[in-house]
Amino acid sequence: MSQISRITQTFADLQASNKMAFMPFVTAGDPDMAATKAMIEELSRRGVNLIEVGFPYSDPIADGPVIQASYTRALDNGLKVADIFLGIEELDTDNLPPLVAMVSFAIVYRIGVEEFTRRARQVGFAGLIVPDLPGDEASEMAEVAKKVGLDLVELVSPTTPPERVERILQSASGFVYCISVAGTTGVRNELPTALNEQLEWLRTKTDLPLAVGFGISQPDQVDVLWGVADGVIVGSAIVRMMEPVSESRQSVDDAISAVGNFAASMVAETGK
Amino acid sequence: MNQTDTVTTATSAVPDDLGRFGEFGRRFVPETLMHALEQLNDEYQQAQQDEAFQQEFRELLRQFVGRPNPLYFAERLTKYCGGARIFLKREDLNHTGAHKINNTIGQALLTRRMGKQRVIAETGAGQHGVATAVACARFGFECIVYMGEEDIRRQKLNVFNMRTMGAEVRPVTTGSRTLRDAINDAMRDWMATVEDTHYILGSVVGPHPFPMIVRDFQSVIGREAREQCLAQTNRLPSEVIACVGGGSNSAGMFYPFIDDQDVELTGVEAGGRSDKPGEHASTLTFGRKGILHGTFSYVLQDDDGQTADVHSISAGLDYPGVGPEHSYWKETSRVNYTHVTDDEALEAFQTFARLEGILPALESSHALAQVFKTAGQRNADDIVVVCLSGRGDKDVNEVSRLLGQDL
Known part of the structure; x- marks a missing residue:
């Protein structure tokens, strides 16, 4: 498939106008798929460039x-993979920012690598991130994704040695997910200074766009990444805004509009 | 992995460089852990070739753990069953009362070799946590043990022991609040601390090289048992029986016998209350191939790949996965896997105690239940070796509760 992917096109357009991509992460089915669909549409209206769906x-x-905790809430409500696919299928994904599925290989393997990938493409996903499928185990998955026309995004961490990076990049497409800190997802106040050096080095190794995630939670963290990264990813800070809904302290609509306001403040930084 | 793998004869020459036992094993972990795993693998390969390291390990097993422990002829048990001669591999006589310490001493040596000062571990019932706390105290390492909030409540004695030995017991409040969540939290800790921290995983599970390292350190069980059996009876056993949760005592017991084709190997899983999902922990009997905790093996999960709830009377067998080498042994039919119920294990616990004057761990009682079921069908020329993986002192609260007796 020589056609340019939607993810590639999105980053190319942003780069042409000297902007960074803002990519929010939402947990599918928290608290239900109706809310997730409404959230995706709201994020689109607020001008985000790509959306990760966990x-x-x-x-x-x-x-x-x-x-x-958001995963546990969704699973406790009985969410199935089929529900996520059905929900996404009901969206007009051609007119939304590219959707990227973030999914464990435990799930992909159980459903079947071929079947999962095909179905993800069919319902409108543009790419896949499989965080527990490191680059050296990903060649089979990369082949299948390529065949059906999905990008397979690979992750690079601060602990990844240079020779591994080169191996990982061989099966990567779409963009490179640059993990900012050694550790798990979650809000952190500062990004490590070594990050910029790694991004600059990565730039010499690949033409793929570089998106930074883990630890980013506020618009003023975008500044230090100008010129070195092509996009920023925010997960926990957004997912946390859904917590009051599960505790019945806020309506779904109010939580979604709070997320929308936050997204707009991020886009104001990445898109300036 | 999707291509049809030809099932061949099991060999002891596994895993390969990618951590594969046949099609099982490998590494399915976040990229942040990959460097730590490669570093551990390199260090372990060097340690294996290093005679001084091996010598120190053997010496600690002798002086600190109290090895070799006996291969003990269970005379009254043999008479009671009325068939094969039954021998017990007495891991219950080790320091800390179980096999877990073989592994924690070995990995503590690796920790020191890597120049790390901080150790983390997961624990379910607390046996591996105690064995890790002991090893860390012995070597002067900082020790943090992740333990489910539920398990902390149920295993107060082991929590006290760990804390007394200077370990910090960190409650795990996520998910099911038991062993599998403790493993998740330990891995999360490790991702942020890989530079100065070693993760002493307690079973033959997880990403490569853990299943290999833990098997190797535990295989002292089978090596001793094999030599002792030859020395005491002039022959190899007809059958070797061990219980299987994650599978560390059984892997250590079976591995030195893998190439002895005439020795039957039997792994006994936790059959729980019934065969219904959620009521047992018989991963190899009822599970299917999938991913859990960074390895490809048999696993109990639903149609979406979500890990299933499990149950066993024995906290040490209460795990929804199993080591990849066991999956390999199942697939090659080298080991026969079966399961016994909570009730059968509880009955074996009591009968065995009266016959032999030894209080077995509830985990080991599963292996003993299998002996009660099958040893009588063998003839008197046969020899059955059972791994008595631990002593039952830790289980007296639970057993007395189940029997309706006040302590």
């Missing part, structure tokens, strides 16, 4: 307490 998993070792 598939709740029972044992998410890369995730911190906020995202894990």
Whole structure:
């Protein structure tokens, strides 16, 4: 498939106008798929550039307490993978920012690598991130994703040695997910200074856009990444805004509009 | 992994460089852990070749753990069953009362070799936590043990022991608040601390190289048993029986016998209350191939790949996965896996105590239940070796509760 992917196109357009991508993360089915669909549409209206959709998993070792708690809430409500696919299928994904599925390989393997990938493409996802499928185990998955026309996003961490980075990049497409800190997802006040050096080095190794995630929670963290990263990812800070809903302290609509306001403040920084 | 793998004869020459036992094993972990795993693997390969390291390990097993422990002829048990001659591998006589310490001493040596000063571990019932706390006290390492909030409540004695030995017991409040969540939290800790911290995983599970390292350190059980059996009876056993949760005592027991094709190997899983999902922990009997805790093995999970709830009377067998080498042994039919129920294990616990004057751990009682079921069908020329993986002192609260007796 020589056609340019939607993810690639999105980053190319942003780069052409000298902007960074803002990519929020939402947990599918927290508290239900109707809310997730409304959230995706709200984020789109607020001008975000890509949206990561997290598939709740029972044992998410890369995730911190906020995202894990949201996964537990969704699973306790009986959410199934089929529900996520059905919900996404009902969206007009051609007119939304590219959706990227964040999903454990435990789920992908159980459903079947081929079947999961095909179905994800069919319902409108543009790419996949499989955080527990490191680069050297990903070649089969990368082949299948390529065949059906999905990007397979690979992760690079601060602990990844240079020779591993080069191996990992071989199966990567879409963008490179640069983990800012050694550790799990979650809000942190500062980004490590070594991050910029790694991003600059990565830039010499790949033409793929570089998106930074883990630990980013506020617009003023975007500044230090100008010129070195092509996009920023925010997860826990957004997922945390859904917590009052589960505790019945806030309506779904109010929580979604709070997320929308936050997204707009991020886009104001990344898109300036 | 999707191509049809030809099932061959099991060999002891596994895993390969990628951590594969046949199609099982490998590494399915976040990228942040990959460097630590490669570093551990490199260090372990060097330690294996290092005679001084091996010598120190053997010496600690002798002087600190109290090895070799006996291969003991269970005379009254043999008479009671009325068939094969039954021998017990007495891991219950080790320091800390179980096999877990073989592994924690070995990994503590690795920790020191890597120049790390901080150790983390997970624990369910607390046996591995205690064995890790003991090893860390012995070597002067900082020790943090992740333990489910539920388990902390149920295992106060082991929590006290760990704290007395200077370990910090960190409650795990996520998910099911038991062993599998403790493993998740330990891995999360490790991702943020890999530079100065070693994770002493307690069973033959998790990503490569853990299943290999833990098996190797535990295989002292099978090596001793094999030599002792030859020395005491002039022959190899007809059958070797061990219980299987994650599978560390059984892997250590079976591994030195893998290439002895005439020795039957039997792994006994926790059958729990019934065969219904959620009521047992018989991963190899009822599970299917999948991913859990960074390895590809048999696992109990639903149609979406979500880990299933499990149950066993024995906290040490209460785990929804199993080591990848066991899956390999199942797939190659080298080991026969079966299961016994909570009730059968509880009955074996009591009968065995009266026959032999030894209080067995509830985990080991599963292996003993299998002996009660099958040893009588063998003839008197046969030899059955059972791994008595631990002593039952830790279980007296639970057993007395189940029997309706006040302590």
